[in-house]
Amino acid sequence: MNWTWFHRLGSPPSFFRFAERLAPWLGGGSLLLLGYAWFAGLVLVPPDYQQKDAFRIIYVHVPAASVSLSLYVVMAVAGAVALIWRMKLAECVVVATAPVGASFTALALVTGMLWGKPMWGTYWVWDARLTSELVLLFLYLGVIGLSQAFDDARAAARACSLLAVVGVINVPIVRYSVEWWNSLHQGSTILKMGKPSMNLEMAWPLYAALLGTMLFCAYVVLRRTQNEVLRRERGTGWVREWLRGEPGGAGDVR
Amino acid sequence: MTALVALLRRELRLAARARMEWLMPPFFFVVVVTLFGLGAKPNDPQLAAFAPAVLWVAALLAALLTLERLFRSDLEDGTLEQMDLSPTPLVLVVLVKVFAHWVFSGLPLVLLAAPAAAVLGQREALDVLVASLALGTPILSLVGGFIAALTVGLARGGVLLPVLTLPLIVPVLVFGAGAVRAAQVGLDAGAPLYFLAAILVLCLTLIPWAAAVALRNAFD
Amino acid sequence: MTALVALLRRELRLAARARMEWLMPPFFFVVVVTLFGLGAKPNDPQLAAFAPAVLWVAALLAALLTLERLFRSDLEDGTLEQMDLSPTPLVLVVLVKVFAHWVFSGLPLVLLAAPAAAVLGQREALDVLVASLALGTPILSLVGGFIAALTVGLARGGVLLPVLTLPLIVPVLVFGAGAVRAAQVGLDAGAPLYFLAAILVLCLTLIPWAAAVALRNAFD
């Protein structure tokens, strides 16, 4: 197959234009989906007969948790690309993804803990899934810290990429911890393909929330990547072009 | 081959010059064990249950102690440049250094584990404990070596080192300690041990390359 | 006076170069606790009994990790020469460095001890725990600083003194953790605490001078 699209996308300017066109759709889509999901989830869906309203956290927790994993995978893949093809864009993606992933991991942890109190009677237990999720957070923080520590942007990005790639072993551990160890945390039911063990009235908003959150992440990462690209390429011709072309000229970012 | 021998001899010599290197880990190990022994009431059965965790944590922390010096001095006095320019692949250099690190931080712990566990009152499953440490500590050295390579270029990378290392090696600890506890309560410890072995093989094949890349990155 | 301020500022700057230095100790707590909790069975009440031990181990590790760098880089880049030739007495330099070391390794642990212990399920004797750490961690930094000065100086052959000095730390830990343990089971924790205080005073008065001498040795 031919890779021209790959290389075209790899060149900062064309990526930038592509992103400019794509971003609004992602943003809009996520708004709609999340809007529906949370309205339905927090208002329409009747309270659970045993959990009362506590279960509604699911509409934040599950999306946050699953996104925290997929974002890491994205980061690792970008890292691999950055290392193998020395692709500037991929480096930007790595640096741009880490904080987003960290935030959602933190969200998953917090919502999980809040949910844990009513369900398990405690905020925290040293349980395989919970701990490995905590480790995931540390990994994200590690990547962020590393990107701060270097003074040469490219060296920093390469280091981060390496860490991201190596750290990816933790993802399956988080994902399957519930099967490998007897865990308080419930196993994969909803995210398992096939028919969910949860009535559809509750399920649909959840699926919407999942999809919406993913779109939202895609949007944020895309935007952050654009900023990173601008920062790296500042002073090059096309950036000047673009800045001048900008209506209202949000000109001198430099 | 000669290269390998030379590198190894060098590491051992260097370690022999700086005594602190190989003093620290065992010292730390002993202290930790003493502390936990003291934490419990005298010969409290509970302590035995915690023994594997204690030893594993000790091993893990001991590995950290000497990690920062793994590549730093060689980078600063320019030896690493010479190695990079030599026909010997940097991967081999990394492997040897990591091995030396294990010999001085991991191996002693493996040897000390059984007696230490006995001190803590653990009677059964000592074999599993030793086996798990024997499989686990090399992983600690490998992963730690990778992070050390990653941060060696930094002004005070020493600080980042534990932050980055520990998350990566937690899984190892989970399986290691898990295996022993399983054996203690009479379950089969085979599965986690095999898993450890698998991780070890994985690290052995992948990490040296990653570390070599990281080192070259540090020259800049 | 200005000298003191300058020295202090320098240490803090050097530490600040590593952006994450100050969040290291809390990190240790989280990690050591995490690891230990992981190794043990999930939320086992017994964990509380070991809380003091866990925290003291974290303190020791935090102290040891940054020890090696305390004087080495200053000696190797020649800054120590300049300090020695300046009107500021070397003892003051040592004191400031040790103090800075404590500020970054010991102090945060003292501040975090209570919450961390609570996380581990320890309810009683938190005050004793904090007190023991407040007295103990400066001793760790002082003794550690002395060892660092020795080893940096006697780069060749000076194995004996470290071996003799390291054990100094053990009693500190034993008394520290012991005090808490005693308080937890309702005994009087006063005696061990007074003992710690005594050791601290002793170290404060003697060690800086000893370390300064050791450092001047290092020039040769």
Next chain:
Amino acid sequence: MTLLRAEGLSIYRGDRRLLADFELRLGAGELLHLRGPNGIGKTSLLETLAGLRPVREGHVHGPGKAAGLHWLGHRNGLSLSLSPLENLQDWCGFNGLPAGGVAAVLERLGLPARARLRACRRLSAGQKRRTALARLLLVPRPLWLLDEPLDGLDAAGLALFAELATAHLDSGGAVLMTSHQPLPAGLAGRARERGLGA
């Protein structure tokens, strides 16, 4: 024939460009003496040519890594706690060479017998530099890249270096070196100067 060729090479430090499309060709028997003010980028250039830094723009055609060249930087590449003898033996080791010749070479470089067994930490500046230079004799390699090799050498040392370099050139080797002080008498004749920057 040319041993080293650089085309349109640019050197970056951080995101600052030090040199823009730099051209260089170095043939057998040639000695090129790089000069330029402090901080213009000589060391960075040499490191790039040696293959220690990635080439961001332009091309470098040379023996490249793996035993094609001798590299001597500002830093001597000696472990301070090992003796010159040990350091060089190890160097031979990881270069896959027999370590037999080391003692003789150190002799040739005029390192006193006592100093050969002393930890490098306890050598004088010049003695360290001499030890580092000894590598050049341990194995013949066509291309020498030397950064300030004359630093800390006494008069005898300079003469010795001139001798070695001349022999190397005569045997069809090439030398690319930086030095702020003028080259020793023996070499000055054969050197081609190349100024960087102002």
Next chain:
Amino acid sequence: MTLLRAEGLSIYRGDRRLLADFELRLGAGELLHLRGPNGIGKTSLLETLAGLRPVREGHVHGPGKAAGLHWLGHRNGLSLSLSPLENLQDWCGFNGLPAGGVAAVLERLGLPARARLRACRRLSAGQKRRTALARLLLVPRPLWLLDEPLDGLDAAGLALFAELATAHLDSGGAVLMTSHQPLPAGLAGRARERGLGA
């Protein structure tokens, strides 16, 4: 009047004696240029005179430690992770001096503005040396003891050093320095040479 006098001084390294009853007197306005082969003991001698090493035999009458002299060794005495500005400010600090003048002095020594704020690890060899030399201007001290101060300095740097040293001598100061390379033109006239060993 004499600023530095050594009588019957012997220098030991390990248990080897490098110099036996060494005599020296250095008066105001004098520049003494110590020469000698590598490893003869110049650095050790200077360190002893500066008070960094104990005097085992003989006497040294000089300002001694504590602010009487400026010392510059082979090592620059700069923390690699601090910037030149910070390094010198701290130096002023523990010498009890106001740190106001630092920027101006660095300017005088021709350190580019960007480099002043960069960690010393990321300076070129010459830039580091210049930063180290800057101390000489931060506070006037009668006696300068300089070990290979010219190492790594470019032509401009040499001229600058000559200028500074001359000014110092004219103002009644004294300089005792080692250097393997000949002194820059401006200084050579005023220097008295003193050879050690062979």
